[in-house]
Amino acid sequence: MSDAHGHDEWVVRPASAQDGANCSAEDYAALYSRSLDDTDAFWAEQAERLDWITVPSTIADWSFDPVRIKWFEDGALNICHNAVDRHVEAGRGDALALIFEPDDPAGEVRRITYAELKAEVIRMANTLKKLGVGKGDRVTIYMPMVPEGAYAMLACARIGAIHSVIFGGFSPEAIAGRVEDCRSDWIVTADEGLRGGKRIPLKANVDAALEKVPAKGVLVLRHTGGDITMREGRDHWYHELSDGVSAECPCEEMNAEDPLFILYTSGSTGKPKGVLHTTGGYAVWTETTFRYVFDYRPGEVYWCTADIGWVTGHSYIVYGPLLNGATALMFEGVPNYPDHDRFWAVCEKHKVNIFYTAPTAIRALMREGDSHVTKHDLSSLRLLGSVGEPINPEAWRWYHDTVGKGAIPVIDTWWQTETGGVMITTLPGAHDMKPGSAGKPFFGVCPQLVGNEGEVLEGAAAGNLCITRSWPGQARTVYGDHDRFVQTYFSTYKGKYFTGDGCRRDSDGYYWITGRVDDVINVSGHRMGTAEVESALVLHPKVSEAAVVGYPHDIKGQGIYCYVTLMEGDEPSDDLYSELRQWVRKEIGPIATPDHLHFTPALPKTRSGKIMRRILRKIAEDDYGALGDTSTLADPGVVESLIDGRQNR
Numbered sequence: 001m002s003d004a005h006g007h008d009e010w011v012v013r014p015a016s017a018q019d020g021a022n023c024s025a026e027d028y029a030a031l032y033s034r035s036l037d038d039t040d041a042f043w044a045e046q047a048e049r050l051d052w053i054t055v056p057s058t059i060a061d062w063s064f065d066p067v068r069i070k071w072f073e074d075g076a077l078n079i080c081h082n083a084v085d086r087h088v089e090a091g092r093g094d095a096l097a098l099i100f101e102p103d104d105p106a107g108e109v110r111r112i113t114y115a116e117l118k119a120e121v122i123r124m125a126n127t128l129k130k131l132g133v134g135k136g137d138r139v140t141i142y143m144p145m146v147p148e149g150a151y152a153m154l155a156c157a158r159i160g161a162i163h164s165v166i167f168g169g170f171s172p173e174a175i176a177g178r179v180e181d182c183r184s185d186w187i188v189t190a191d192e193g194l195r196g197g198k199r200i201p202l203k204a205n206v207d208a209a210l211e212k213v214p215a216k217g218v219l220v221l222r223h224t225g226g227d228i229t230m231r232e233g234r235d236h237w238y239h240e241l242s243d244g245v246s247a248e249c250p251c252e253e254m255n256a257e258d259p260l261f262i263l264y265t266s267g268s269t270g271k272p273k274g275v276l277h278t279t280g281g282y283a284v285w286t287e288t289t290f291r292y293v294f295d296y297r298p299g300e301v302y303w304c305t306a307d308i309g310w311v312t313g314h315s316y317i318v319y320g321p322l323l324n325g326a327t328a329l330m331f332e333g334v335p336n337y338p339d340h341d342r343f344w345a346v347c348e349k350h351k352v353n354i355f356y357t358a359p360t361a362i363r364a365l366m367r368e369g370d371s372h373v374t375k376h377d378l379s380s381l382r383l384l385g386s387v388g389e390p391i392n393p394e395a396w397r398w399y400h401d402t403v404g405k406g407a408i409p410v411i412d413t414w415w416q417t418e419t420g421g422v423m424i425t426t427l428p429g430a431h432d433m434k435p436g437s438a439g440k441p442f443f444g445v446c447p448q449l450v451g452n453e454g455e456v457l458e459g460a461a462a463g464n465l466c467i468t469r470s471w472p473g474q475a476r477t478v479y480g481d482h483d484r485f486v487q488t489y490f491s492t493y494k495g496k497y498f499t500g501d502g503c504r505r506d507s508d509g510y511y512w513i514t515g516r517v518d519d520v521i522n523v524s525g526h527r528m529g530t531a532e533v534e535s536a537l538v539l540h541p542k543v544s545e546a547a548v549v550g551y552p553h554d555i556k557g558q559g560i561y562c563y564v565t566l567m568e569g570d571e572p573s574d575d576l577y578s579e580l581r582q583w584v585r586k587e588i589g590p591i592a593t594p595d596h597l598h599f600t601p602a603l604p605k606t607r608s609g610k611i612m613r614r615i616l617r618k619i620a621e622d623d624y625g626a627l628g629d630t631s632t633l634a635d636p637g638v639v640e641s642l643i644d645g646r647q648n649r
């Protein structure tokens, strides 16, 4: 059944497979109320599952106007101790922490116990120390999806260094910008990465980045054995430098509010922002959300298909699962190599119980037909999750019916780099599911829908999604630019955190995310600032002006549509079309490759010179009837010629 908005309200009851789930409907109601009514006591209790060097006596201390966010302020702990050593000390050293499935299905699977993880993290930590890395230093991690990537993150956390992981698909330019922004002197990388049988020149990309910015040291993991150049004095092989390091490395005592990591993410303006997370709140948030959202049970195999270069990999491959003593699978490859059944083959091979992926992957695999799924024994699966972008009901149904055989829950988890962990989701065992809806707020989360004039919308309504109270996993600042943090998230609606997403709430109190309302597009679940693509385009000598918008794309969710004005005397051509696509790819990385370029002699502007993106979005969507108010256009003829250009394609 569809409602007036065309949304599918098909309700799915909690599956019986969820009997024994750690949170029933009654538990949820009680815990949610308590998290709001007795916030300090609630979070102090959740925090008790962790080891603290100093147990915090203050819990929440925050204000959104002026902006000041602190949690567990006088507490001290080390998150690496909690994710690794704590389990070994509790006699669980033989339990599996990580299972590594390589890109090549015939390659060697690695199974790493918590005791081995501890030894590996210590080896990495002592190697970083040998390079000169200390507490508070920024370390850039540019790694393939191999366990050493997780070791590097945990090693930084162990010695109090701040990690900044950069997705392995980013270009040298993007690396240089991020290294420079956080003034990171050290980089951990590998010779090459492997994805879908292709080699990714990680070290060569780092070399190119370091032509532009200085670095004191580069630590290189030998992974593929590919040919690379090592610069004397700067570059060190991990296997050489780590040889003979001590097997002991104490965990640094960290204040709860000491920085843990920086993660760059795209915004609607300017360069990517270095979102900063701190130690105590993030630890409690990822531990608690993983525990309840994934309803993890000891001995189960959990697989999140994200990359550690994104926040999902940080919170739900590394920190959340390991803080819970879970077994997390790390997959180096891609969903369609060597064939479209790879995800399901891996689920069968490792008897995966909990599987967490993105709608873009689900849509791409759905298109290849059911036989890729049905030929595998997926009876180990108990829970399916989705993250990264709105999941369309059709993809949800396929995931639920074909992958989950209609017998297990699908949770749709809404959250952001800035939120540190899941904010809105159905909880297995507690909530009915509605395909396409993220569900209900997690403990401590207070969503609010706000109209464009800032008016609060009650009951069933649609508006801009804000969060009115702080939660432990909230980002604390933008590294080196606190004003930008305040400006970006707290100035649109005073006293509230603005997510940048549009959202509808139905009469059952379920939230339906409708997508970004700012100039951020979501390409295959990856955030891309239109401004970033525009700046890359205008760097090209033949480009005079560019305006970039998102448009609906069957597989990627949104595609990248670029309007381009050329310099006087330059003419559009097929060669230039491909050249500009390659150019953006090189400037930012393959995920930013434009899907469509639209050459135009001019862009629609207001008389004050502002590009009218609203109109450009409509044209890219082929929605010419709904251009809205065009009365402020400086030259209405521009719009007509754009529509002509679109129709004559």
Ligand code: 6R9
Pocket (backbone or CB within 6 Å): 265, 310, 311, 312, 386, 387, 388, 389, 390, 391, 412, 413, 414, 415, 416, 417, 418, 438, 499, 500, 501, 513, 515, 516, 522, 525, 526, 527
């Ligand atoms: C975790 C992550 C955040 C943006 C967010 C929203 C979109 C994420 C979603 C979703 C609808 C979901 N988003 N999960 N939209 N339903 N379940 O993806 O973080 O990369 O920072 O992106 O992604 O638009 O604002 P990040």
